[in-house]
Amino acid sequence: MLSIVLPAKNEAAALVELLPRLREAQPEAEIIVVDDGSSDQTPEICRQNAVVCLSQPYSMGNGAAIKRGARAAGGDTIVFMDADGQHDPVLVGKLLARFDEGYDMVVGARDWSGQAGVSRGLANGLYNWLATRITGFAVKDLTSGFRAVRADKFREFLHLLPNGFSYPTTCTMAFFRSAYAVAYEPIPVARRVGKSHIRPVRDGLRFLLIIFKIATLYSPLKLFVPTSAMFFILGLVYYGYTFVVHGRFTNMSALLLSAAVITFLIGLISEQITSLTYRRDI
Structure with missing residues (x-):
């Protein structure tokens, strides 16, 4: 019908x-x-x-x-x-x-x-x-x-x-x-x-x-992993710059690298939540 x-x-x-x-x-x-x-x-x-x-x-x-x-x-x-x-x-x-x-x-x-x-x-x-x-x-x-x-x-x-x-x-x-x-x-x-x-x-x-x-x-990691990688690369680049120019590790570098780790972990949690959302008991 x-x-x-x-x-x-x-x-x-x-x-x-x-x-x-x-x-x-x-x-x-x-x-x-x-x-x-x-x-x-x-x-x-x-x-x-x-x-x-x-x-x-x-x-x-x-x-x-x-x-x-x-x-x-x-x-x-x-x-x-x-x-x-x-x-x-x-x-x-x-x-x-x-x-x-x-x-x-x-x-x-x-x-x-x-x-x-x-x-x-x-x-x-x-x-x-x-x-x-x-x-x-x-x-x-x-x-x-x-x-x-x-x-x-x-x-x-x-x-x-x-x-x-x-x-x-x-x-x-x-x-x-x-x-x-x-x-x-x-x-x-x-x-x-x-x-x-x-x-x-x-x-x-x-x-x-x-x-x-x-x-x-569809897949949260496809959003969070590139974002995390962007923060990680920015953190490394900024750390390299401040180390060469000022000879030290700055708070901004720490913030960017921390953001990379946190974003990646949020992505992992989101992926698990998405999997549970689509789960069907057969």
């Missing part, structure tokens, strides 16, 4: 056209719209289209809506897609065709034309490059909200998912960390209907934290 989950916050204008097309494309699927505290006609539109609507009493965030939809979904396969009209319902079949090749998650990968502006495109390009370097796999779209997953495997990581906008990042890195098969399927993306809920300044600063989260979710 297939379940399709759409997190929605004031997306009634898009849902009017999207839900009938989605039902036509996937007539047997369970369609769940998670109303994240909308103030428009989202519940009424869902009733008109015989679609399940789970209404939040107030806005909890995109990730929170995804988690609620995943818990309620009855299918063994779940497709997550945006409710703003960017994703063509016909493309669900394309994702599922790739999914049936034996993958645990298939992500709809946008090209440059599908990015919401130059700044977002550059930021997503940076995230993709960093995730590729850390995981050793070609990550083509780390933040895409259009993906098909095996429900049981996705639910293993619900406790890790944030309530905000970065659930795709966490989900992707968790699947890679657990050695689940992930594939990327190129898809076209239409311009969204209505106004985006992402605020450049506030969410831009928050997205910067994703860079560090990517590393710590």
Whole structure:
């Protein structure tokens, strides 16, 4: 059975056209719209289209809506897609065709034309490059909200998912960390209907934290070891300079070398915590 989950916050204008097309494309699927505290006609539109609507009493965030939809979904396969009209319902079949090749998650990968502006495109390009370097796999779209997953495997990581906008990042890195098969399927993306809920300044600063989260979710040592090595090299260089010029070992050299040791030890502890986080009792 297939379940399709759409997190929605004031997306009634898009849902009017999207839900009938989605039902036509996937007539047997369970369609769940998670109303994240909308103030428009989202519940009424869902009733008109015989679609399940789970209404939040107030806005909890995109990730929170995804988690609620995943818990309620009855299918063994779940497709997550945006409710703003960017994703063509016909493309669900394309994702599922790739999914049936034996993958645990298939992500709809946008090209440059599908990015919401130059700044977002550059930021997503940076995230993709960093995730590729850390995981050793070609990550083509780390933040895409259009993906098909095996429900049981996705639910293993619900406790890790944030309530905000970065659930795709966490989900992707968790699947890679657990050695689940992930594939990327190129898809076209239409311009969204209505106004985006992402605020450049506030969410831009928050997205910067994703860079560090990517590393710590997958392998903390890949972040802490280079940082530790940087402090160690700086400490040695500064010690060599002060020894030649002043003939002594300075407090700054001691501080840099101590920082190198402390950072490395924190990395070891973080690695153990990460291993316990992904541990599953079989």
